[in-house]
Structure formats: C-alpha cells, structure tokens
Amino acid sequence: MASPLVETKLYIPKLRHSLVARQRLSERLSRGAESRLTLISAPAGFGKTTLLSAWLASGAEQRSVAWLSLEESDSQPGLFWTYVITALQNVVPGVGAGALPLLQSAQTPIETVLATLLNELSAVPNEIHLVLDDYHLVDGPDVETGMVFLLEHLPPHVHLVISSRADPALPLARLRARGELVEVRAAELRFTLDEVTDYLNEVIGLNLTANDIAALEGRTEGWIAALQLAALSMQGRADVAGFIAGFAGDDRYIVDYLVEEVLRRQPDHVRTFLVQTSILDRLSGPLCDAVTAQHGGKAMLESLDRANLFVVPLDDSRRWYRYHHLFADVLRTHLLDERADEAADLHRRASQWYDQNGEPSPAVRHALAAGDVERAAGLVELAMPALRRNRQDPTIRGWLDAIPDEVVRVRPVLAVGLIGALMSGGEFEGIEDRLRDAEQLLDKPPTDRAEMVVVDEEELLRLPGVIQMYRAALALVRGDTPATIRHAHRAIDRTAVDDYLTRAGASALLGLAFWGNGDLEAAHQAYSACVEGMRRVGHISDVLGCSITLADTRITQGRLGEALRTYEQALQLASHHGGPVLRGMADMYVGMSQIACERNDLDAATQHLRRSQELGEHTGLPQNRYRWRVSMARVLQAQGDLRGALQLLDEAQHVYVGDFSPNVRPVPALTARLLAVQGRIGEALSWAREQGLSVDDDVSYLREFEHVTLARVLLAQYTAHRAGASATEAARLLERLLTAAEAGERTGSVIEILVLQALTHHARGDTPGALAPLERALTLAEPEGYVRVFAGEGPPMVSLLKAVAKQRVSWDYVHRLVNACGRADETPVNQPRRLTQGLVEPLSERELEVLRLLGTDLDGPAIARELVVSLNTLRTHTRNIYAKLGVNSRRAAVRQAGELNLLSRTRER
16 A cells, blocks of 8 residues: 655745845746746755745745655655646646556556646646756656656646756756756855845844955855854854854854765765865866876766755866865865875875976965975975066965975075065065075085985076075165175176076166166166066066166156157067966056157047056056056146146055165155145145255255256245245256256256246246247257147246247247147247148158048048058057147147148148
C-alpha cells in the first residue's frame, strides 16, 4: 500500500510579515509567463523560496499555482509524478485523473503517463504555474527523462517554475537559445546596498550607519542568509561596529549554517577538494590540480559551478573562478582545524605553479604563507626588475617587509632593492647605513662570500653602479649638489656597457642637479640621455616622466615648439608600446594643455585636460593631481573666471606631492599672482613676507618665479594706489632678474620680465620707455607663438601694443596680439590688407585646405576623412591655423580668414 502524501508540501510557504520589497525580481519573474521555464538557481540561503512566495502572493488573484516542496525521498519517479499531479489537481480539480492510474503500472512508460496528463492540461482554459521548489533534491536520471518530455510538450498556458541550488539536468541551452527560459541567479538574488539597508535597519531595526552597512554588504556579497546570521550575531551586542569590522566566516552562525547546509552534504572527495583549494584567491583547473596533486580540477570546478556551491565565475569562458568570500573563510577554518599539517605543502605547490606560469606576485604570497622565506626571497629577487619597470616599488617594499632582515642582509640584490623601494617612497632615514652595509658585502673577496646569496647574477653585476646612483640621490635630497654630481658620474663610470638602466638613472640625477643650478641646457642634455636609456630597457612610463622635465626646461628656455614635440613624441612612443594605458600618459596631455593655453588656444587646452581626466588619475604620475589643477586654473584665468581659478589652485596646494625635481613654480606664488590681479594686494604681500622675499635678495633660478611674482605684486600695488616706492622697487628687482635670466639663457623668463618692465614704465607714465623692452619681448616671443604672456596683462598691454602697431604697421604678430587681447573699443588698428595672406607666417597649402573645410558644416572626423588624414593630424593643422591667425576657435578662424580674403583665394586655387 502506497504511503500517504504529505499535504503540507503542496502549500505555498507562508510569508513573514516583514519583507524587503524586491520589485526588480518580481518583474523578472512575471516575464516568465511568456516562457516555457523559469529557473531560480542559487546556493543555499539566497532567498529563492521567499522570493517565489512573495511573487506569487503579489498576484494571487490572477494566477493558478500548483506548488510542490520537494524532499530527497521524492526522487523515486512514481512518487515524484504522483506529487506533481496532485499539486495540479489542487488548482484544477480532476486534471490527471487518467494519468494517476497509469503510474501504478511499472510497465507504462513515463512518456505515456505524461502524454495523458498533458492532453488533460491542454483542455484547461486558464493559465497554470507549476512550481517545483528545491528541485535539486530529486534531480537525477530517474526524474530527468520525464521532466525533459514534460518541458518539450507543455501547453502554452502552462509554465514550469523551478527553484534549485544547482542547475537541473534539463536542456537549458536549447531553451535559452529559443527564448523559452527566464533565469534568476545568485547575482540577481543578492541584496543590493539599498536592500541591505532596508533589511537591517527597517526590518530588523538595527539602526546601523551607512559605513557599517556598506562593510557588511561587501563582506557578505549580498548573501541573504549571511546577513540574517550577522543580524542574529549583532543583537544585544554593545560594540556593533567592532563586530562588523571583524565579521568573517568564522562567526559561529555562519560556520554552523554552511557546515550543516553545504559541507556535510558533499561527498568526501568534493569536501576535500573544497578545503584544499580554499587557500587560493582564484581557481582554475590546472592550478587546482597542482595544489591538490590530483587530476580533474577543471571538471570539478564546472561541477561546483553547476551545483551553485558558492563558486563565482571570473570570466566568460569559465576558466577562472573564486569562492564566495565567507564560504572561503569557512573552508580555511576547516583546513586549519582538520588539515593544518597540509597547509604549508598546499601553499608551496601553489607558489610553484604561479612561478612556472609567470605570475610572481601570487608565487611570492604563497611562498610566504608556506613559511618558506628563502624561496620567497629568491622569487622577489627575480621579480624586482619587472616591478621597477612598472613603478611598483610599494609592492617590493611590502614583500621585503615580510622577509626577515637576516635573510635580506645576506642577499645584496635584495638589500639594494629595498634601498630603492624606501627611497622611492621618500624614506631616507638609515639609507646611508644600508648603502654602507651593501658595499661592505660586495667588497669582500670571493673567498669570504660564503654567506652571500645571489639568485639574479645580472642584477649583482649592476650593484656597484646602482649604489653610487642611490648615493647621488641621497646627496640631492640633502641639497648637496657637488656630491650629487660626483656620485652620479661615478655611477655612470661603474656601470657595464649594456647597463642602460643605471646609466639612465644617474643621468636623471645629473639633470636634476644642473636644473636646480639653473643650467637648463646641461639639464636637458642629461635628461635626454636618461630618456634614451629608459627607452632602450623598455621603461616607457619613466620616459613619460622624464618628458615632463625635458619639456619644462624647454618652456623655461622659451622654446614652446620643442616642448610640444617632446610631449607628442612621448605619447606616440606610448601608443606604439601597446598594451594598457601607461602611467604618465595623463601628464602628457596636461603638458600639451599648458602650451596650448600660452598660445591662446583655449579650446585645445581644455580638450587636452579633459582627455587627461578621462584617462584617470591612476594613469598619471603622483604629481599629476596638482599639475592638472594648475593647468585648468590657468585656462579659467584666461577665460576670466578668477574665482574658479583660485579654487583650483587651493585644491592643487592641498594635493601637492613633491619629488626630486625642484619646485620652481610653487603653487602659492601662482595664487599670489591671482590675488594681485583681483586687487587683493594685502594678501599677496602677506605671501611675500611669509616666504621671506624682498627686492634685495640674491636672485637665483630656484626662486626666480617667486621673485618675478613679487615684482608683479609690487607693480599691482603701485597701479592701485599711485603712490610709494613700489614701482621703483619692482623696476630694480626686474633689472637684476633680467640679467640673471639672460645669463642662464632662460628666454621664457626673459620674455615675461621684459613684459613686466614695459608695464612698469607704462604705469609710471613713461610710454616711450616701455616700447623698447616690449618690442624686444615681442621679437623673442613671435617665433614660438606666445600670446597669453601679453594678452593676460589686460588694458595696459592693449595700449602698449597699439602704440607698437602704429609705429610698425606691417608687424602682423602685434595685430594678432591686439585681437587676442579682445580690445573693447572699436578703433581699428592700422593693419594693412596686403595682397599676400597678411600673416607673419603664411598658411601652407594643406592648412588652406583645412581652413576652407572649417568654413563648412563638416565636423572634425568628416574633415579628416575628406582630406584622408588622421584626426590627430587634422588637429595639428587646426592648431597651427589658430596660431597663425591669432584666434582660439573655429568660428573666429573663419571670420579672420574672411577679413584677410583667404577663403576666396583658396577657392580660386
């Protein structure tokens, strides 16, 4: 006699009064009415049954639901299908009356039974949802045959809903391809941050802070059961924040739940695999095979994935996985409790696999976890060159901190590597002692080197030069320029012929020493040698970093064109290098923006800064954050937004990061200049006093920018009050600054100083005296396309430029500057309209073609296609056109071309 059916399994589970509304998932399930099968597949504790119950309850009056809660004992086909038919009869009385007797006969194929049932269902007029909850408990070959037949022949108004901890053995791929499958998986079932907040604070009433909730959400990864168990643990605790900070998979509720619901249900070989591989942050078949010393890791991972055993795929090809964080914590707890003696061997095997597969970071990490510091030290030694190339000194530092000092001390390559990592992080205390210890170890005769350990023989040969290079860097930090130069030359002398890296580093230090002394040409030569060496060894990010210094020196020398080419060539090199965006690329765009701004191409300047921002701060060097803000502040100043510019300069000062380079344009000096422009003379003078600046100081390149700023402030003070000795003091200071800048061949500084001398004469009513320095400044500035150094000085400069234009009517550069100044009056400058282009530098044939197309409705990409050139080439032509016409926008270029009759002459050609 058959056992009676358990009727409670045929009722939809009753909902709790307080639930988190999950509208997004309810809508997804509602779309299942248009499909043959709705599958909810996720590990234990993800709220599958609760979600189904809530969804069905929300539309109870519209749905006929046949519910069946399954158990392991239901896996016998006869009992399973009896329950299914009985569940259907609860919503459609009488259906299956012909199919039930057939189940009693062992000779009747299941297809015949189900065909009878399906025919009866076809006659039912209303929609039916057949829900099979916990289907994983019965999923197997005995039930599979009938289920596949049922799915293939379901009437359109009957929808099957399955919830399971594992994907059922059904033709899911075929259903998915036909659009007949709606799926809800763990990724969708996880609580979002808003749902976690609602659950913990509204439903449970814990009143947690946003930070605490975010921490729990991240730790549990939205796993609902874990959140419930965490809430249980927090109830009655005084230090809730402390509990959350330490919440992990060793919490007793988490452990009990996972052990009971997951681990104890697994066969021994699966449980062993889970525990042994729990040491891994990532899982792949070959890696798991290496760690477990078994075969079949790939198949096991695929099986765990299908079984929803808290495995998260990390790629679309299902090659790499990881465990859910809390599940991994529980597994590691079991490893320590049950197999602690295996842990070291497991980590050692993982380290060997990662090393053989070219992944040094995890190889080192697992060697350290195995307690094998000697192996770890060897791996670090071999990995350091590549890490230095990618500017990952903090990684080197972190590894070496984990290796005992006595191990590092007898390994000279490691010891010197640690010195480099410390110095790159700005830690100089004790460096002298470390350098001396390394030298003493290397100076020992070969017979006394028994205790010395070396893995990378090539790096050992580099050490004499590297040590001298670090001594040069240490001297530079101390401000000892002669010692810097001396040790840098020694480093170059002691390097092997093919040791381009050490020679490049020493050359950079020489460049910094020369730069600080104001010998910019020697600095540029030294840095050029550094760039060549870095390029040879593939340190492209360092090439980008050096390019900033190369361009900076050229800007100070007044050679804007060379500076721009330096940035463009560095970007071209980086793009040819391929791979991900290199660190330093964002800085190249900032540098290009500075030059575009000086040439008054504010559109291009803004675009460069926007491109830098799009690349992200992580693609810039540490100084990029403040450099970007300084450059944008200058653009805002040129656009008349002084308040915005000051705000950016304030931000720049807060994020300022120094390096070995001299700070020759301090942000506070830039701020003082803007304050003076705003008429806030008192604040600007306070800055000068705080810096200890006076007109009687010895002038030097390192403080040249600050002293020029002081002259500006004094001139602004005189202009505002028309009294005192400010103008006289400014004139005296400017004369001394001019002599020093000329001696140092710093033409960029010379141009600005001459401009200020002209403005000083003008302020004192001496317009004739102003013209000589101004004309000289114009002569120096014209070849490089300077604009803002004149246009940024306002009405006094407009007046002086007009005076020059009246005397030298054919000087087109001056007329362009007047136009750039945006004169307010309508008095035309006496600019002749010659039959030539009327430009100081004629437009090329190609530039005339570009100019003609700028006058059309075509956008940039369309113009580039028309001319069969790249967009970058088009932008270069456009920048040149703007510079030659003295404009900063497309509309202005077309208007200026019309005034000069360039467009008609272009058509004539």
